Amino acid sequence: MALAVNKGLAAATPALVLWLLQLAVNFGWTILFFGLNLRGTALVCLAILWLLVLDMTLTLARVSTAAALLQVPYLLWLSFAAYLNAGIWLLNR
Numbered sequence: 001m002a003l004a005v006n007k008g009l010a011a012a013t014p015a016l017v018l019w020l021l022q023l024a025v026n027f028g029w030t031i032l033f034f035g036l037n038l039r040g041t042a043l044v045c046l047a048i049l050w051l052l053v054l055d056m057t058l059t060l061a062r063v064s065t066a067a068a069l070l071q072v073p074y075l076l077w078l079s080f081a082a083y084l085n086a087g088i089w090l091l092n093r
Helices: 009-035 039-061 065-069 072-091
Strands: none
Touching (some): 009 039, 039 072
16 A cells, blocks of 8 residues: 555545545444354355455555455455355354
């Protein structure tokens, strides 16, 4: 995010808003999955998180290609986390 902000706060503001939103959703997933044991709801939350991070990545690409590319491992991790979340949910229904 710092790479985008360094290019100008006005240009980076949409990505910054998405970054803050995905942080909040990420925190919500943690509570749903670990705290409340709502695995199915957590999976839906994770799908929303994945879409937010994808949107953030595409928004960052307009400001800083490097900042956008640094989000790719996060998207890959979220994909793997969704696979694990789905597996745990399905095996424990």
